[in-house]
Amino acid sequence: MSVKQKIDARGAFCPGPLMELIAMLKLVEVGDEVEVWSSDKGSVKDIPEWVNKVRHETVGITQQEGYWSIVVRKAK
Amino acid sequence: MAKNILIVGGGLAGTIVANGLCRQLREELWSGSVAINMLSATDTHMYQPGLLYVPFGRVREAELFRDQRKVLDRRVSFIVDPAKHIDIDKKAVTTQSGKTHSYDFLVIATGSRIRPDAIPGMAEGGHWFYDLEGARKMREALAKFSGGRVVVNVNVPHKCPVAPLEIVFMLREHLASRGMLDKSEITYTYPIGRLHTLEPVAQWASAEFQRHGIKSEIFFNTKSVDAQGRTVTSEEGTTLPYDLLVTIPPHSGQQVILDSKLGIGGWVPTDRHTLLREGSSNVFVVGDTTNLPISKAGSTAHFEADTIVDNLASLIKEDQWARHYDGKVFCFVETGLNSGTYVWFNYTTPPNPGPPSQMVHWFKLAYNRLYWLSARGLL
Numbered sequence: 001m002s003v004k005q006k007i008d009a010r011g012a013f014c015p016g017p018l019m020e021l022i023a024m025l026k027l028v029e030v031g032d033e034v035e036v037w038s039s040d041k042g043s044v045k046d047i048p049e050w051v052n053k054v055r056h057e058t059v060g061i062t063q064q065e066g067y068w069s070i071v072v073r074k075a076k
Numbered sequence: 077m078a079k080n081i082l083i084v085g086g087g088l089a090g091t092i093v094a095n096g097l098c099r100q101l102r103e104e105l106w107s108g109s110v111a112i113n114m115l116s117a118t119d120t121h122m123y124q125p126g127l128l129y130v131p132f133g134r135v136r137e138a139e140l141f142r143d144q145r146k147v148l149d150r151r152v153s154f155i156v157d158p159a160k161h162i163d164i165d166k167k168a169v170t171t172q173s174g175k176t177h178s179y180d181f182l183v184i185a186t187g188s189r190i191r192p193d194a195i196p197g198m199a200e201g202g203h204w205f206y207d208l209e210g211a212r213k214m215r216e217a218l219a220k221f222s223g224g225r226v227v228v229n230v231n232v233p234h235k236c237p238v239a240p241l242e243i244v245f246m247l248r249e250h251l252a253s254r255g256m257l258d259k260s261e262i263t264y265t266y267p268i269g270r271l272h273t274l275e276p277v278a279q280w281a282s283a284e285f286q287r288h289g290i291k292s293e294i295f296f297n298t299k300s301v302d303a304q305g306r307t308v309t310s311e312e313g314t315t316l317p318y319d320l321l322v323t324i325p326p327h328s329g330q331q332v333i334l335d336s337k338l339g340i341g342g343w344v345p346t347d348r349h350t351l352l353r354e355g356s357s358n359v360f361v362v363g364d365t366t367n368l369p370i371s372k373a374g375s376t377a378h379f380e381a382d383t384i385v386d387n388l389a390s391l392i393k394e395d396q397w398a399r400h401y402d403g404k405v406f407c408f409v410e411t412g413l414n415s416g417t418y419v420w421f422n423y424t425t426p427p428n429p430g431p432p433s434q435m436v437h438w439f440k441l442a443y444n445r446l447y448w449l450s451a452r453g454l455l
Contacts, residue, residue, distance in 0.1 A: 024341075
């Protein structure tokens with residue numbers, strides 16, 4: 001069963017949501033999911049762009065009140 | 077029975093907490109109603125940001141070190157015996173020598189460590205300045221370097237987030253001063269789609285790179301280093317040849333955190349405002365050890381430590397909470413060997429760095445000396 005790690009990167013300017021995600025993906029197993037909370041709208045574009053580039057998988061993007069939830073699955 | 081405060085880790089964060097508590101809990105320490113103990117892996121305190129200058133011979137190594145006992149208030153019971161296991165349920169920490177220390181309040185300040193071993197070939201093929209041995213080797217490599225392709229390769233997570241840019245500009249000036257700039261090429265790699273995670277810093281760096289002819293490769297997360305073939309390859313599929321590889325290795329938390337099962341990667345889940353370990357009311361986490369999505373930097377450790385001192389002293393003296401941490405981070409940015417700027421931000425205020433100047437560079441040099449006052453909790 002896949003595990004979901006959560007990163008609350010709301011209000012995080014440095015290292016920022018994508019860097020936090022990259023670091024977390026190194027720690028989880030293939031098939032695990034990581035959910036990132038970001039208050040930076042740019043993450044909606046940045047994160048899927050990088051995830052696509054390295055061939056992981058964007059599972060879903062949801063707009064919440066004041067932030068976005070982006071779920072990524074480690075694919076390799 | 078005295079209230080026992082145990083600080084695990086004798087780096088900047090743990091030291092500021094210890095010294096600050098000694099000042100705020102003067103009466104309690106005098107009466108014996110509070111005791112402060114610190115466990116550390118070493119009796120020496122190192123000024124880590126000074127390592128940046130070692131490869132260029134711009135600092136004497138001895139200037140980076142002090143006897144930790146002299147940095148600490150003498151009312152702190154200082155024990156050189158690294159923690160091996162932290163048992164939150166039993167409120168106890170076991171050390172390498174096998175002793176067990178109980179606590180009423182625990183401050184986890186174990187910090188981070190570089191992990192070049194986490195990427196195949198990096199330890200063999202790369203140079204770095206994030207520890208003394210690496211900085212010494214990098215100095216030797218620079219002394220032998222006669223020009224060629226320099227790759228400055230940034231990996232996540234890493235502390236001191238502006239240091240990778242600083243080393244680029246300092247390297248460039250170093251090569252220029254040795255007359256090697258025309259036969260050298262610097263390429264900087266960064267994990268995300270711009271030159272720095274802070275957008276204003278990235279914009280500034282982009283213009284500076286263009287002005288100085290520094291190349292860059294974004295979306296570059298290192299997969300492996302071929303030390304024989306002298307190439308570095310990214311997860312994204314790019315391979316760069318190099319003659320000198322200067323890497324910012326990925327970091328992890330300390331083994332004691334992993335062995336105690338206190339957090340994935342060695343980072344302890346921490347409340348962003350109270351700095352309490354998630355699920356605990358008597359365990360604070362400070363500095364690089366937290367899993368907070370903010371910079372792992374000396375200033376972060378300093379501002380967090382000040383917050384913990386106020387709250388811990390207030391809890392003991394008045395049984396009340398004092399204040400929240402606001403996410404404040406401040407970083408100097410060396411923009412060459414003779415100029416610098418700075419950047420600060422918190423959870424709600426975005427960064428906005430000013431133009432570089434010689435004055436800020438001089439202030440950073442001054443801070444390199446003033447650091448010891450910070451560690452003593454006087455600045």
